[in-house]
Amino acid sequence: MTTKRTPSAAHLQQALREKTREVDVLHRISESISNQLDLEAVLKHIVEVVVEVTKADACLLYLLSDRQDELILRASKNPHPKLIGRITIGLGEGITGWVAQERTRVVIPSNASDDPRFKFFHNLPEDRHQAFVSVPIMAKKEVVGVINVQHKRPKRYRPDEIALLSTIANQVGGAIENARLYDQMKRKALQVETLSQVSETVASNRLIEDVLQLLVTMTAQMMSSKICSIMLLDEATGELRIEATQSLSEQYRRKPNLKVGQSISGRAVKDRRPI
Structure with missing residues (x-):
């Protein structure tokens, strides 16, 4: 005799599957961050994982420029691979720029191009996507970038999906901070080596x-x-x-x-x- 599965049991099993998937995703990203010193490779892997787990049609990751006055496209899955490093968005410009400026996420389940904050960019045909999630990337309480997930069809994003994207954004922020510390260490090592060579040369x-x-x-x-x-x-x-x-x-x-x-x-x- 079989026992009919109750809705609550099915709900618990679904929640368990989602939590297991979330742990797996975060583990994969953590491994990538730990094993890679090259930030570009880490960002590329992250957008690939995000597209895979969210079934998104596109994922774009922007980082703040050194001048901290604009966002630069640094990683992308599906569209725009040749435009990485060439697309820039000013702070407060479009939804992405607004998210960076206001330090808060935006979730749009449909008709993203109708949002008053939306701005059309010639090289970024984002108006072709109905659903849109944009999450700020933070490091030490400062905005360092934005990650966008887009779907061509309307999609009502679940709270766990949004929470997962926010967690991934936090991991990206940590990876960026680690990369900066690594670059600082390399520069200091180069400075010490250079000063040593200068002293030897002068003498x-x-x-x-x-x-x-x-x-x-x-x-x-x-x-x-x-x-x-x-x-x-x-x-x-x-x-x-x-x-x-x-x-x-x-x-x-x-x-x-x-x-x-x-x-x-x-x-x-x-x-x-x-x-």
Whole structure:
């Protein structure tokens, strides 16, 4: 004799399946974050997992720019793979920009393009999607990005789905913070190594021209600078001339001397302070 399953039992089993799926998703993302130092690879894996578990038609992940005035598309699943790194959205611009500015999520089950916050972007045909969830990515209580999930057909998102996306966004925030700390450690290690090389170079018996050239090369590398130059003052003429530079441009190397007080370099010499 079989016992008919009661609705409450079915509900509990469904809840258990959803919780098991949630744990599995978070475990997979945690593994990706732990095993990958490359942030781009982590973000790519995250949007793939989100699309898989939410059955979404698209998932887009934006991160705040270094200037913190716009969002940059850094990972995408399904649409726009060639536009990663090239799409930018200002804070407060469209739904995505609004979410970043207000630090709160937006859930739209249908007719997303009718929302007053919606803005059409030529390269992002988001108006083709009916349902839309946008969640802020936080790190140390600061917004660092936004993750969007989109469906072409209307969809009433369940509370557990929204909660899962929020948890994933928190994990992304943690991954970004870890990546930043890793980059800081690399920069500090490079600074220590560079300073050590500078000390050895200055103490060596090399020609002054070789020493200066090595200094600009190492300084440019340490600061990720496109151009680094050392200019020396000719006291007889009161002019600054380029003595060493890592620029390969002959036009730059042949730049005319600068008068003290002329341009930023000349002002720094005249005022005897950094600018």
